[in-house]
Amino acid sequence: MYQFSYAEISQDSGASAREREKEALDHTLEILARAEKHGPRSPEAIEAIYVTRTLWSILVEDLANPENALPESLRAGLISIGLWVMRETDSVRVGKTQSFQGIIDVTTMIRDGLE
Template structure:
């Protein structure tokens, strides 16, 4: 009978979580690209920003959890990125920014780091 060790199970769960996070970020990037093509005042933009806010809120909640296994400095850096993303999405929604390209670039970097 084959038994998976606890460490192997944790590694599998960690890999599966990163895969899900990467897929969620891919979806956010698809929505943001569509929003960029249709404009900052489009329904597509509203949908993209709403999804991005929900995604980063969940990611930030996980990063703030003391049980998160990432190094503390990395967690703090990612939380800072998340705060910037939430502020930028708010500015776009208020019409004081149209920086969809910046959101796309940062989310692409984060997504690529999940590989």
């Protein structure tokens, strides 16, 4: 009986964690969309770069944790994506890239995968 209850709690906890991750990605996507609209040198772009890098830093750190329950190959793939996103935000910041669209597309795919 206790194991069943614990399993339910663990499952609910995982579901709520995915929901929080989805909400964080949704929030980031809203900020990225505003930055895309206003351009790479706008105050919105500065906010988008900061928020996106912060979120993906947290996600990558969690994915690198050996206690993360995701399969190792999935974790490795998501870490690679996160590192790419952070490099792309740097490219926008230094002017090598003029658009957030690639970051938006990849983040949207990750967010959609949480559903």
